Amino acid sequence: MKRVWAAAMLLAAFAAPAAADTPYPVKPVKLVLPFPTGATFVVGQMLAETLTRELGEAVVIENKSGAGGRIAMEHVARSQPDGYTLLLTSPTLTITPAINSNLRFDPLTDFAPIAKVSEVPNVFVVNPQKFGQMDFNALRKQITSDPGKFSYGSGGAGSSNHLAFEKFKALTNTDILHVPYQGASQAVTAAVGGQIDMVINGLPNSVPLIKGKQLKAMFVLTRERQPLLPDVPSAVEVGLPEMVITTWYGVLAPKGTPKAIVDKVAGAIERGLSAPKVRQKLADNGIDFAYSGPEAFSAFIKADYADWKKVVTEAAINIQN
Missing domain, CATH: 3.40.190.150 (Bordetella uptake gene, domain 1)
Structure with missing residues (x-):
C-alpha cells in the first residue's frame, strides 16, 4: 500500500507542473x-x-x-x-x-x-416640453407634490434602468408610475414624444438627444460632472450620492x-x-x-x-x- 501511495504522489508531482505549463491559448x-x-x-x-x-x-x-x-x-x-x-x-x-x-x-x-x-455613465432625462424651465430641485418639488401624476419609462420590468428609478423613488420618497417597454431605446423614444415624463438612460446614447433639445438632462448619475455634459450637475451635487449608478x-x-x-x-x-x-x-x-x-x-x-x-x-x- 505504501508503494502505491508513493507512486501516486510521484505521479502527481510530475503531472502538476505539466498541467501548469500547458500553454494557453492554443x-x-x-x-x-x-x-x-x-x-x-x-x-x-x-x-x-x-x-x-x-x-x-x-x-x-x-x-x-x-x-x-x-x-x-x-x-x-x-x-x-x-x-x-x-x-x-x-x-x-x-x-x-x-x-x-x-x-x-x-x-x-x-x-x-x-x-x-x-x-x-447614466443620466436622468426628462421631456423638455413639460419640464424645460425646471432644474432638478424644481422637478423634485413638482413630483413630490403630485404623487402618481408623472411617469417614467424603462427597458422592461427588472431592467437596470427600472431598478435605478425604483432606487430614486425610495431615496426621494416619491410616487412615479412605471411604464415598461421592450427596450431602453423605446423608453427613450417615448420620453422624447411625451408619452412618458422621464427616464434614466446611458449617457452616450442620450447626449445627441440632449444637445438636440429633444430631452433635458437633470443630473448625471456620477460623482463628478461629465465632459460630454459639463453644464449638467452630478448626483452628488443634487444631494443624491446614493444615485451614483453606472x-x-x-x-x-x-x-x-x-x-x-x-x-x-x-x-x-x-x-x-x-x-x-x-x-x-x-x-x-x-x-x-x-x-x-x-x-x-x-x-x-x-x-x-x-x-x-x-x-x-x-x-x-x-x-x-
Missing part, C-alpha cells in the same frame, strides 16, 4: 456577448481586438442575445472551464438573481470573475477555470485596455476605463448584488420567468 477563444448592440458591442469588439493582440490567438465575438442576458450567461456557465469560452457581462449578472430565483444556474457562483473593464462591464469564465488562465486573461485585459489609444477610443464612445482584477471584481459583484437586492426587496419586485 486555439481561438470565444467572447460571448449577451446583447449585440450599444455599449456592449463596443466594449466587446475592443476587448476582442486587444485580447487577440495580447494573447496571440484570435478572440472572436459570439452573440447569444435573449431573455435579458440569461441565454448568454447560462451558455457560458455550462461551458468547459478551459478558458476558451468567456462572457462579457454587465449589471444583468447581479440584477438577475436579485429579481428571479427561478433560474437553472447561479449567476453569483457559477462563474470565475476575471476583470471589471469599463463603466458607462452600467459596468466585466469578463467572466466558467467556474473551475484554472487560476493561471484567469490571471493571464486579466493581465492581458489590463495591458490591452490601458493603452492610451484604446482608452481614448473608449472615451470617444462615452465609456470609462475602470479595470479591477479577479479578487477586486469578485468583491464588487457581491456588493453590487447586495445593493440591488435591497432595492428589489424594498420595492417588492419579483419576476419569475
